[in-house]
Amino acid sequence: MPIKRPPVLVPLESLTGIEIAAYQRYSRITDEKGRYLPFDEFCRRTAKGENVALAWSMTRRARDAAIQLINFFDHQGQQAGFVSTSLIAQACEFVDKHATTLAMNDLLKRLRGAGAELHDLQLEEPITSSQLEGANTTTLIARNMLETGRRPHTEDEHMIAGNARLMKAIPDLLDEPLTPELIRRFHAIGMENIDDAKYTPGEFRTTDDIVNMDYDGNIVHQPPAAKALTERLEDICHWVNSNDVYIHPLIKACILHFMVAHEHPFRDGNGRTSRALFYWFMLKNDYGLFRYISISSLLHIAPVKYAHSYIYSETDSLDLTYFIEYQLGVIQRAQDNLLRHINELLQRSAKIDRMLFQSGILSSLTARQVTLFNIMLANAKKDFSVVEVSEALGISNNTARNDLRKLVQQGLIKESAQNDQKTVYKVSADYIP
Numbered sequence: 001m002p003i004k005r006p007p008v009l010v011p012l013e014s015l016t017g018i019e020i021a022a023y024q025r026y027s028r029i030t031d032e033k034g035r036y037l038p039f040d041e042f043c044r045r046t047a048k049g050e051n052v053a054l055a056w057s058m059t060r061r062a063r064d065a066a067i068q069l070i071n072f073f074d075h076q077g078q079q080a081g082f083v084s085t086s087l088i089a090q091a092c093e094f095v096d097k098h099a100t101t102l103a104m105n106d107l108l109k110r111l112r113g114a115g116a117e118l119h120d121l122q123l124e125e126p127i128t129s130s131q132l133e134g135a136n137t138t139t140l141i142a143r144n145m146l147e148t149g150r151r152p153h154t155e156d157e158h159m160i161a162g163n164a165r166l167m168k169a170i171p172d173l174l175d176e177p178l179t180p181e182l183i184r185r186f187h188a189i190g191m192e193n194i195d196d197a198k199y200t201p202g203e204f205r206t207t208d209d210i211v212n213m214d215y216d217g218n219i220v221h222q223p224p225a226a227k228a229l230t231e232r233l234e235d236i237c238h239w240v241n242s243n244d245v246y247i248h249p250l251i252k253a254c255i256l257h258f259m260v261a262h263e264h265p266f267r268d269g270n271g272r273t274s275r276a277l278f279y280w281f282m283l284k285n286d287y288g289l290f291r292y293i294s295i296s297s298l299l300h301i302a303p304v305k306y307a308h309s310y311i312y313s314e315t316d317s318l319d320l321t322y323f324i325e326y327q328l329g330v331i332q333r334a335q336d337n338l339l340r341h342i343n344e345l346l347q348r349s350a351k352i353d354r355m356l357f358q359s360g361i362l363s364s365l366t367a368r369q370v371t372l373f374n375i376m377l378a379n380a381k382k383d384f385s386v387v388e389v390s391e392a393l394g395i396s397n398n399t400a401r402n403d404l405r406k407l408v409q410q411g412l413i414k415e416s417a418q419n420d421q422k423t424v425y426k427v428s429a430d431y432i433p
Helices: 017-022 039-045 052-066 086-098 101-111 116-132 139-148 155-173 180-191 226-241 249-263 270-284 303-315 321-359 367-378 386-393 397-409
Strands: 068-073 079-082 219-221 413-418 422-427
Touching: 039 052, 068 226, 068 249, 079 249, 086 249, 086 321, 101 321, 116 139, 116 155, 116 270, 116 321, 116 386, 139 155, 155 180, 155 270, 180 226, 180 270, 226 249, 249 270, 249 303, 249 321, 303 321, 321 367, 367 386, 367 397, 367 422, 386 397, 397 413, 397 422
Parallel strands: none
Antiparallel strands: 068 079, 413 422
């Protein structure tokens, strides 16, 4: 069902003093519960018999008075902006406390394994970001492909492999300013070898035959003309690189995400590219915990709400507050999930230390070997290879092999041959909870 678009505002000069007084309570940014409602939801919450257009006009004008405009315009000349709501301020404070590289390093020290316990989390974003765009591959199969280095066989697997390649490349691109060429490189890295005829990796679209449609087949967005793309992207890059007016990096990253998706510079792969640029900007601004936070894993759960956050902004005077609030709500939930997971890891680590100490094994193991057992116990049903352990712990294959054999000698894990070729390791049944 199509969303209801906001009506034309009722002219103030047409109102009587009685009408203004009667609807004055709507002259506010949020409702009584602090919600920044789009018109589609706003009109369902007005009292029966009230003039919805008039009520909305009062609210919209209050928002317009508070909005912070930015140097971005749609092809109709509407200028974008956002209102700093309490939800946005809360989310910014939360990432400042918990997601900076300094805060991340403190967490990694407590985990002892330099983040090795979190290594698997880095696979979530490339997998779910691709699934959000239609990759029809199960998470289990996709994770196995990425962990083992198996070559992708299908277009869906190529989507996931390409996205993993892009996310892995981001840390090497943090010193570069945003340019149209960098946006092209992001797309080329992530979309190459999926279907080059379909994606044209790294090449901006040259036609205007692309539209975004809702689930009912209605056109909800027509991207700006292809001939204006380079100039518009240059303006976006200038705004992102500029520090003339302070905007919190988290808000700016969300706006960058929106801008690139709005421009739709490529024939396909725009969603994955825009989300990757969000991560690039957050890591560039020293929010290191975003190496392990997956926003797409939550966006994938409710793709309609994600799409609506775009539509609400694009159909209401390019008010980006709707999109920003939705994204920040997702980010905060994802960060909560990560911090809860880390706390569980710390509790399990303490429990394993006690168990190893009581058994007399602890004194014969190095701290790294204890960490390795922690990692394996967290994935007790999984077969680990030497290469996987080497990559997770950042050690050589020989060191990884020696550590695994030490755990085998202590009876903590079992060694077996897989397909009569590769040796794999798994936690002994006696230690599986």
